[in-house]
Amino acid sequence: MGSDSGHWYRRIDSGLHEFFPAPFQDFIRKWIPLSLLIGISVGLMTVLFQVALNVVGFVFDPSRVPWYLIFLLPTIGGLLVGLIIPYFAEETAGQGMDEVIHAIHYAGGRIRSIVPPVKAVVSALTINSGGSAGPEGPVGEIGAGAASILGGWLKLRRSDLRTLVIAGAAAGFGAIFKAPLGGALFALETPYKNDLEHGAVIPALISSTTAYLVFILFPLPGFGPTPVLGSVTALPTYDLPHLALYMLIGLLAGLIAIAFVKVFFWISDGFSGWKMPFAVKTTLGGLVCGGFGVVLPGVLGLGYTWDQQLVLGNVGQVVVGDQLVTSFELVLLSFAAMLLAKIAATSFTIGSGGSGGVMTPSIFIGGTLGAIIGILLQATGFSFSSSILVVVGMGAMLAAATKTPISSAVMLTEMTGGFNVLIPLILGTVMAYAVAGDYTLYKAQITRKSMPMDLSVLARKTVRDVMTSPVVTLRPDMTVKDAYDLSILKGHYSYPVVDESGVVLGVVYRRTLQQTHSKAPRTLIRSIMESHVEIINDDAPANEAFDVMNGSQITRMIVVDGEKHVMGMLTRVDLLRAVEEPERPPAAPPPPAAPT
Structure with missing residues (x-):
């Protein structure tokens, strides 16, 4: 029997080689099984996360306290979250999707194994104690973290690990929002402001659909295929006044998204700069949120009840x-x-x-905008459907705030069961996306995956000609406090660590400095630096650097000479500038960077 089985396996394998091209063989052997496995795993994890949300929601049920004491619930939730995060996984603070995007672009898809369980706990506490946040960041980070763990076990190469991480995030979105197509597209779009991850399309679709099926088929109340935000039954009108109205909603959503992004980062940066224990910050954040909830209880938590009422047209x-x-x-x-x-x-x-996401709040804000426009139109006698205006507002705000015009339109049709609203959604999302420009709630987003370049220009230049120099470097015996203070002045994303002679030893990222500074500012740089660094010689052709960066999705490299002295820093922006600027004579080699 064993020999017969081996014979049939060889026959099938031979058939694959004979009839199918190599990329399709790769999908059959690797990506279909991996995507199915991730979809099933993340689907089950999303079920557990939803159960955790339900349990925390039961414990923090606002109906158990007088309305004027509701502010205590998110305050207590903030305190608990602030006590957990610093001791287990600091990267679980804030919006999870930005961490996933950061891992995709800057860490080769690597996410620590402790992140998914901690993220689930602190997000459930934040959201269902009344904190104003959404589940997409948590499930995105949980799914991406699970994929990263699996990819690490399988020792996948860097590019494959990134693809698997995107598929994991897609699985989380597809399940929690019951939107398999929109969830996959959202995971593909979010890493970029003006592009999507083409190479991960099939794995993302398979994993998202699989996770969605696992989630809706789970035998518990509330897990069925019913759309998350209810169903839109109204049919849109396609005359010129209504088409202009959909675009007007998009325009206003784009402007409000800009304000949202500015306020969000102004408050975030303010908290980051305050010298106080982390738990005090999260408690204060919960207290302020709870204060708003005393007056307007609809702002607390996910806000699904509010969204559902708006989708049903209850705006009076x-x-x-x-x-x-x-x-x-x-x-x-x-x-x-x-x-x-x-x-x-x-x-x-x-x-x-x-801990929580910004996608669901964006939908809430956009839906409220659509409802406001509907309320104003009531006094004019203009014939319209408030449900459609609300859904267009939801999609437009999401597209503008997260730079996802395609997935926002598709996802809102799935979340509201209204594919008949797709055209108005597209008009609103495209307009909002264009108006918002480069403003985004995801700091780690980059503009596009690859840059259109005339590589013949780069072939005539060396890395030395296009790099940024000099660079700010750190010493391994510096304290995190000193390095952090320096990073506040300089504002760079990363800092090479060099010895006394300027030889590169490693790299420290600004994010690591911020996290460590809040917990242990006297720590030495050598304890937190990453010894694995992306380096390139200063005399290498610039087009070779482009191939390396584009092929491995690296956004920056440390430039060194033949003896590994740091000479400068090379980024994708440097390469783009080299193409756009007139050619200059070759640059003379700069002196090695001295330790700062």
Whole structure:
């Protein structure tokens, strides 16, 4: 029997070689099994995360306390989160998807194994204690972390690990939002502002669909295929006034997204610069969020109840404090206050270090914008569907704030069961995406995967001609505090670590300095530096550097001479500038960088 089995296996393998091209063989042997495995695993993890959300939601049920004490719930949640994160995994603070994007671009897809379980716990505490945050960051980081762990076990090469991490994030999105196509597209779009990860399309689709099926088929209440935000039954109108209205919503959403991004990072940077224990920051963030919730309880938590009411077209009333408001003027003012409060509550929740995503709050803000426009139109006699305006606002705000115009339109159709709204959504998302420009809630996003270049120009230049020099370097015996203070002045993303003669020993990233400074500022740089560095010789052809960076998805490299002295830093921006600027005579070699 064993010999017969081996014979049939060889026959099948021979058939693959004979009838299918090599890339398709690679998919059959590697990516289909891996994507299915990730989809099943992340689907089950998402089920557990949803159960955790339900349990925390039961413990922190706001109906158990008087309305004027609701602020205590997110405050307690913030305190618990602030006590857990510093001792287990500091990277689980804030919005998880930015960490995933950072891992894809700057860490070859590597995510620590401790991250998924810790992220699940602190996110459940943040969200269902009333913190204004969403589940997409947590499930994205949980899925990507699981994929990173599996890829590490299998010793996948760097590019394959990145693909698997994107597939893991897609699985989380597809399951938690019951949006297999939109979830896959969102994972493919989010790493870039103006591109998507083409090489991961099939793995992302397979893993997302698999995780979605695992999630909806799980035999527990609330896990079925019912759309997350309810169902839109209205049919859109396609005359010129309505088409202009959809684009107007997109325009306003783009402008509000810019304000959201500015407020979010202003508050986040403020918390980062404050010299106080992490738990104090998260507690304060929860307290402020809870304060908004006392007056406008709809801003707390996921906000799905609010979103669902808007999708159903219920825009004529709102709860303020413990009162139901129904008059036109007060409803309009309350909706405007709800929009502004959600921006502030989200910024304080996540900016203070709470754990959660920004996608769901963006949907909330956009839906509220659409509802406000609907309320204003009621007084004009203009015929419209408020449900469609709400959904267009949701998609437009999401596209603008996260730079995902394609997936935002598709995902909102799946989340609202309304593929008939796809065209209005596309008009709104494209307009909002264009208006918002480069503003994004994801700091780690880069513009595009590859840059269109005339490589013949680069072939005539060396790395020395196009690199940035001199660079700021650190010594291994410096303290994190001194290095952190220097990074505040210089603002660079990474810092080479060199010995007394300027030979490169490793690299330290600004993010690592920030995290360590808040916990152990007297730590020496040698203890936190990464010894694996991407280096290139200064006399290498610039087009060779481009091939290396583009093929391995590296965004920056340390430039060294033949004796490994640091000479400068090379980034993709340097290569792009070299193509756009007129050619100059070859540069003379600079002196080696001395330790700072």
